[in-house]
Amino acid sequence: MTAWKSINDIANDVQTGAVSALSLVNQALETIETNQQFNAIIATLANRARERAKQIDDRVKAGEAIGRLAGVPFIAKDNFLVFGAETTAASNILKGFNAPYQATAINRLEAEGAICVAKANLDAFAHGSSTENSDFGTTLNPRDPTRVPGGSSGGSAAAVALTMAPFALGTDTGGSIRLPASFTGIVGYKPTYGLVSRSGVVAMASSTDVIGPLARTVEDAALVLDVMAGRDDLDGTTIERDTADYSAFSGAIKGRKVGVVKEYMGEGLEPGVRKSIEQAIDQLKRAGAEIIEVSLPSLPAALAVYYIICPAEVSSNLSRYDGQRYGYSFKEAKSLDDSYGKSRSIGFGKEAKRRIMIGTYVLSSGYYDAYYKKAQTVRTKLINEFDSALAEVDFLIGPTAPSVAFKIGANTADPLQMYLADILTVAANLVGVPSISLPAAESQNLPVGLQIMAKQRHDRDLLAFAKLAEGIIK
Ligand code: GLN
Numbered sequence: 001m002t003a004w005k006s007i008n009d010i011a012n013d014v015q016t017g018a019v020s021a022l023s024l025v026n027q028a029l030e031t032i033e034t035n036q037q038f039n040a041i042i043a044t045l046a047n048r049a050r051e052r053a054k055q056i057d058d059r060v061k062a063g064e065a066i067g068r069l070a071g072v073p074f075i076a077k078d079n080f081l082v083f084g085a086e087t088t089a090a091s092n093i094l095k096g097f098n099a100p101y102q103a104t105a106i107n108r109l110e111a112e113g114a115i116c117v118a119k120a121n122l123d124a125f126a127h128g129s130s131t132e133n134s135d136f137g138t139t140l141n142p143r144d145p146t147r148v149p150g151g152s153s154g155g156s157a158a159a160v161a162l163t164m165a166p167f168a169l170g171t172d173t174g175g176s177i178r179l180p181a182s183f184t185g186i187v188g189y190k191p192t193y194g195l196v197s198r199s200g201v202v203a204m205a206s207s208t209d210v211i212g213p214l215a216r217t218v219e220d221a222a223l224v225l226d227v228m229a230g231r232d233d234l235d236g237t238t239i240e241r242d243t244a245d246y247s248a249f250s251g252a253i254k255g256r257k258v259g260v261v262k263e264y265m266g267e268g269l270e271p272g273v274r275k276s277i278e279q280a281i282d283q284l285k286r287a288g289a290e291i292i293e294v295s296l297p298s299l300p301a302a303l304a305v306y307y308i309i310c311p312a313e314v315s316s317n318l319s320r321y322d323g324q325r326y327g328y329s330f331k332e333a334k335s336l337d338d339s340y341g342k343s344r345s346i347g348f349g350k351e352a353k354r355r356i357m358i359g360t361y362v363l364s365s366g367y368y369d370a371y372y373k374k375a376q377t378v379r380t381k382l383i384n385e386f387d388s389a390l391a392e393v394d395f396l397i398g399p400t401a402p403s404v405a406f407k408i409g410a411n412t413a414d415p416l417q418m419y420l421a422d423i424l425t426v427a428a429n430l431v432g433v434p435s436i437s438l439p440a441a442e443s444q445n446l447p448v449g450l451q452i453m454a455k456q457r458h459d460r461d462l463l464a465f466a467k468l469a470e471g472i473i474k
Contacts, residue, residue, distance in 0.1 A: 029044060081099035089125050094327040118165075122155055181214055205313035
């Protein structure tokens with residue numbers, strides 16, 4: 001396996017001419033090629049990537065400053081609009097769709113010299129926790145190919161774990177960056193809602209969707225965030241970024257108040273995961289953190305709330321795929337109505353249809369009060385509980401997932417069982433707070449993720465603390 005230096009060092013090497021951007025792109029493409037059996041990648045952008053690398057190398061020779069990510073290869077989840085390959089969101093209904101514009105996040109990374117080399121596999125439309133919902137087949141976990149890599153950004157996580165690139169982009173609507181990071185032993189960062197523009201990213205549930213990096217270290221993740229963060233006129237939900245750099249770390253563990261979420265350490269946790277998280281908590285305590293038990297009484301309702309609000313928003317966001325504007329269209333349609341119906345029923349997979357049906361049901365006039373409205377009320381309660389807890393402590397911690405990576409096929413027959421994989425991640429999305437998954441001590445020889453959350457807009461503080469924690473929890 002080929003290893004990568006830190007993103008900072010790679011960019012320095014390219015800028016000083018010590019290595020060429022082209023050799024880095026070739027290294028990434030070769031690593032993708034030799035690991036095809038993991039099915040982490042949907043498409044490569046070989047031509048465009050090599051062309052951009054050559055331009056960067058020429059500019060370096062001409063003495064130009066390239067940027068903070070000079071020549072750094074990366075991989076984007078296939079729900080980002082990127083030039084040079086189709087954007088399918090791993091769904092048959094989008095096969096053949098070439099984006100007419102690029103995602104803001106991609107443009108910002110490219111402006112600093114980064115080079116997108118490939119599009120990663122995912123659960124179709126990011127609906128799922130294992131990549132088993134992909135119309136391109138399941139991604140295998142690099143640590144044990146009989147297991148899932150988590151989802152929905154499973155391809156992005158596997159790609160980083162397989163060292164195909166130093167970092168990848170994912171989206172996190174209910175845990176899709178953190179869960180696969182946890183299952184593959186890497187770092188996954190979900191920023192504060194609104195911190196990174198979602199323009200040019202296929203929408204799932206717009207009130208919780210965020211995008212973020214998957215990387216091997218907190219430092220790399222923070223640098224990538226720093227390049228992407230901040231307001232964008234093309235996404236009205238974006239917020240002002242910090243004036244200081246997200247990768248300018250400061251502070252110490254000593255004296256920080258860390259709330260262990262009681263509801264996250266309860267029944268249903270795999271014993272090995274519990275042990276690993278308890279050990280991490282102990283290590284933080286020995287490093288001087290003040291450990292306090294915190295209770296968020298509405299947390300047990302979070303999963304139910306998420307699986308009402310998320311499908312409601314999905315049912316609305318997926319209505320644009322009508323067979324007329326993007327991707328697949330049923331050719332032998334007898335009328336426009338027939339074309340809408342057949343294009344959607346052939347193009348969408350089972351999980352998208354399930355969510356459209358649930359979402360339409362909970363929004364229907366007869367059931368709106370009983371489901372959607374009630375879910376939004378509990379969501380507000382949850383927000384208030386997080387606000388009060390985070391007024392008492394600096395960070396909330398617990399496991400990222402209740403188990404290590406599960407076996408392929410173990411949860412596919414029972415959607416509820418699959419949804420339970422998200423039980424510890426969805427709350428951060430509903431509330432909008434930043435959350436990171438860090439590799440903790442392994443269990444059964446498989447990775448375990450420690451989840452740390454902070455107040456909205458406290459991304460820099462969270463990343464600085466996570467970097468310190470990263471150094472001591474393994
Ligand atoms: N697994 C969750 C779901 O299926 C979260 C997905 C995501 O974050 N994109 O909805």
